[in-house]
Amino acid sequence: xxxxxxxxxxxxxxxxxxxxxxxxxxxxxxxxPASAALGTxxxxxxxxxxxxxxxEEKWKAIAKEFTKKYPxxxxxxxxxxxxxxxxxxxxxxxxxxAPDIGLIPLNSNVYTQLVKNKALVPLNGIFAADNTVKxxxxxxxxxxxxxxxxxxxxxxxxxxxxLWTNPVALKKAGVTLPADKHLTNxxxxxxxxxxCEKAGYAGLAMGGKTNFQASxxxxxxxxxxxxxAALNNYINSYKxxxxxxAKWTDVGILKSLKALxxxxxxxxYQKGYLGMDLDQATAYFTSGKSCMLLGGTWMPGxxxxxxxxxxxxxxxxxxxxxxxxxxGNRSTFxxxxxxxxxxxxxxxxxxxxxxxxxxxxxxxxxxxxxLEASGNxxxxxxxxxxxxxKIPKIVLDxxxxxxxxxxxxxxxxEVPGAYGQAFLxxxxxxxxxxxxxxxxxxxxxxxxxxxxxxxxx
Numbered sequence: 001x002x003x004x005x006x007x008x009x010x011x012x013x014x015x016x017x018x019x020x021x022x023x024x025x026x027x028x029x030x031x032x033p034a035s036a037a038l039g040t041x042x043x044x045x046x047x048x049x050x051x052x053x054x055x056e057e058k059w060k061a062i063a064k065e066f067t068k069k070y071p072x073x074x075x076x077x078x079x080x081x082x083x084x085x086x087x088x089x090x091x092x093x094x095x096x097x098a099p100d101i102g103l104i105p106l107n108s109n110v111y112t113q114l115v116k117n118k119a120l121v122p123l124n125g126i127f128a129a130d131n132t133v134k135x136x137x138x139x140x141x142x143x144x145x146x147x148x149x150x151x152x153x154x155x156x157x158x159x160x161x162x163l164w165t166n167p168v169a170l171k172k173a174g175v176t177l178p179a180d181k182h183l184t185n186x187x188x189x190x191x192x193x194x195x196c197e198k199a200g201y202a203g204l205a206m207g208g209k210t211n212f213q214a215s216x217x218x219x220x221x222x223x224x225x226x227x228x229a230a231l232n233n234y235i236n237s238y239k240x241x242x243x244x245x246a247k248w249t250d251v252g253i254l255k256s257l258k259a260l261x262x263x264x265x266x267x268x269y270q271k272g273y274l275g276m277d278l279d280q281a282t283a284y285f286t287s288g289k290s291c292m293l294l295g296g297t298w299m300p301g302x303x304x305x306x307x308x309x310x311x312x313x314x315x316x317x318x319x320x321x322x323x324x325x326x327x328g329n330r331s332t333f334x335x336x337x338x339x340x341x342x343x344x345x346x347x348x349x350x351x352x353x354x355x356x357x358x359x360x361x362x363x364x365x366x367x368x369x370x371l372e373a374s375g376n377x378x379x380x381x382x383x384x385x386x387x388x389x390k391i392p393k394i395v396l397d398x399x400x401x402x403x404x405x406x407x408x409x410x411x412x413x414e415v416p417g418a419y420g421q422a423f424l425x426x427x428x429x430x431x432x433x434x435x436x437x438x439x440x441x442x443x444x445x446x447x448x449x450x451x452x453x454x455x456x457x
Contacts, residue, residue, distance in 0.1 A: 045352055050080055050082055061369045061374075062368060063075035082212065101353050109418040120342045153342070153361050155360065156298075156339075161219060162333055164285065167317070167318050175192050181321050186263055193268040203269065207276050228408075270290055304317065304392075319401075332407045337379065419457060424445065
C-alpha cells in the first residue's frame with residue numbers, strides 16, 4: 001500500500017472521501033455499448049459474492065439491468081463466506097473452474113498471490129475507457145501494481161467497527177450511551193456489558209471464530225493510543241525502503257493489546273463467542289439476545305433488513321463507537337475500500353466478464369447496485385449526493401458521525417493480509433483465550449516486521 005486511503009491528521013468529510021462531487025449529473029458515465037467483438041452468441045457468466053455482505057443484492061440488481069442491455073447474457077452467482085474469501089478462495093480463483101468475476105479482498109494473501117502469479121486479467125482498458133482511476137480518487141493509488149497494471153475494481157466504501165446497539169435491551173439494562181456515541185474507555189464498555197447481563201442480555205456479540213473480527217477491534221482502538229505519525233509508520237514500515245520509527249513493542253501497542261485482553265476477561269462478549277462466526281453473531285443480535293453487535297455499515301441494508309422482514313428483528317438499531325485505549329482520545333469507525341472484484345485468467349468468458357465489471361463501476365452500475373440495491377456508498381466520486389435516497393437512515397447517521405469526528409485507517413485493512421490480518425488475528429484470539437500476552441504479541445509483530453522487510457511477502 002502506498003499510503004493511507006484517508007488522511008490521518010484531518011477528519012474525513014463525506015463530500016471529500018465518500019460522497020464525491022454532487023455537482024456532477026447522474027449517469028454522465030454509463031457503460032458504453034459492448035464491443036462488436038463480443039458478439040451475440042449465448043454466454044453464461046458466473047459472479048462470486050459474499051454471504052455476509054450486500055454485494056449479493058448489488059450484483060443481482062446489476063445483472064438485471066446488464067442482461068436487459070445484452071439479452072444473450074445469462075448471469076449466475078456463486079456464494080462464498082467471509083472466512084473463505086481471504087484464504088481457500090485462492091484455489092478456486094486459480095482453478096479451471098474459476099468464476100468469471102471473483103471476489104478479491106485487496107488486503108488478503110489471495111490478492112497478493114493472484115497478482116504475483118499473473119492469475120488476474122489487467123483492467124487497464126476498461127479503467128481508461130471511463131476514466132475510472134480519477135473517478136475512484138485517492139484510494140485508486142492502492143490498486144495500481146508495480147507492473148503498472150490494475151487488477152481489481154472496488155465496488156463500494158464501507159465502515160467497519162460500528163457497534164450496532166439494541167435500544168430496547170439497553171433501556172431494560174438501564175444503560176444510557178454518551179451523546180457523542182463514543183465510549184470513554186474499556187471500563188465503561190465492561191460496566192455496560194455487566195448491566196446488560198443482569199438484564200438477561202449479552203453485552204457485545206462478535207464472531208470470535210472469524211479470521212478478522214478480533215483484529216478489527218485493534219484497527220479501531222490502536223489509533224487512539226499512538227500518534228498519527230506512528231500509525232502511518234506502522235502501515236508503511238513493512239516496505240524495505242521505509243524507515244522504522246515506530247516499534248511494535250512500543251507502549252501504545254501494548255496498551256491497545258492489553259485493552260483487548262481486558263475486554264475478553266471482562267465478560268463483554270456472548271457465551272461461546274470463540275466458536276461463532278459473524279453470521280451467527282449477527283443472528284444472535286438481531287434476535288434480541290445482546291445489547292450490541294460488532295459490525296459495519298453494510299448490515300442495515302443486508303442482514304438487518306432481511307431479519308426485520310422475516311420478523312426476527314423487532315427493534316430499530318442505534319450505534320456507538322468502540323472505546324478508546326487512552327482516556328481523552330477517541331476511537332473511530334474504520335473505512336474499508338478493500339473488497340474488490342477481478343477477472344481470473346482462467347475465466348472462460350474474459351471479454352464479457354470485463355464488460356460486466358466495467359458496467360459495475362459505471363455511474364449507472366454504482367447507482368443501481370451499490371446505492372439502490374445494497375444501501376452502501378459508491379466506490380466512485382461521480383455519483384451525486386442526490387442519488388443517496390435508498391441508503392438506510394441509520395447508515396447516513398453513521399456517515400454524519402464520520403463527518404463530525406473523522407475516521408482513521410485500520411492497520412489490517414491497509415497492509416498485505418499475509419503480514420497483517422492473517423498474522424495478527426490468531427494472536428489476538430490466543431490472547432482472548434489466555435494463551436499469550438500483550439508483550440509477547442508485540443515481540444511477535446516486531447519479529448514478523450523484520451522478517452517481511454528482509455525476505456518480502
